[in-house]
Amino acid sequence: MNDKSLVQQLEKKDEKALIALVERYSAYFSTIVRNIANGSLNSSDIEEITADVFIRLWNCSTKLRFNDLRSYIAAIARNLTIDRLRAKHFTLPIDEIEYGDGTDIEYETEHRMLAGELKQIISEMDPRSWDFL
Numbered sequence: 634m635n636d637k638s639l640v641q642q643l644e645k646k647d648e649k650a651l652i653a654l655v656e657r658y659s660a661y662f663s664t665i666v667r668n669i670a671n672g673s674l675n676s677s678d679i680e681e682i683t684a685d686v687f688i689r690l691w692n693c694s695t696k697l698r699f700n701d702l703r704s705y706i707a708a709i710a711r712n713l714t715i716d717r718l719r720a721k722h723f724t725l726p727i728d729e730i731e732y733g734d735g736t737d738i739e740y741e742t743e744h745r746m747l748a749g750e751l752k753q754i755i756s757e758m759d760p761r762s763w764d765f766l
Contacts, residue, residue, distance in 0.1 A: 634650075634653060636702040636703070637702075639653055639654055639702070640694075640697050640702060643690070643691070643694040643697065644694055644695055644697060646691075646694065646695075651687060651690070651691055654687065654690070654706075655687055658703065658706060659683055659687075661703075661707075662683050662686050662706060662707065662710040663679055663680070663683045665707055665710045665711060665714070666679045666682045666683060666710055666713075666714045667679055669711055669714045669715065669718075670714055670717075670718065673718060673721070674714075674717065674718070674721075678717060682710065682713050682714055682717055683710070685713050686706060686709050686710045686713060689709050689713070690706060690709065
């Protein structure tokens with residue numbers, strides 16, 4: 634069963650759809666939680682957060698709109714993990730937080746800033762100088 638049909642079944646509060654999602658995604662979301670926690674949470678905390686992700690998904694299942702279920706649930710996992718770390722008074726420097734797909738936020742931000750500056754410099758150049766680029 635694909636994600637779209639699982640979401641449709643989940644909207645109807647079909648427990649089999651939830652079980653299928655747990656089987657499909659629990660390892661992936663545990664990895665997200667583990668990566669964000671960066672050793673600050675023990676395995677029972679990670680398991681609990683992973684379970685909370687699916688509980689949250691079940692509780693809001695009638696409000697789901699299918700776009701990208703995996704990314705949506707990954708965002709839930711990320712937010713619950715950060716909430717747990719805050720509750721335990723841990724903080725993560727922004728350079729250590731990664732998106733669920735492994736993207737480094739600090740790198741992405743710096744890359745976008747530099748690209749913007751480069752575009753600005755090029756736009757201010759004499760068009761005849763563009764040949765050198």
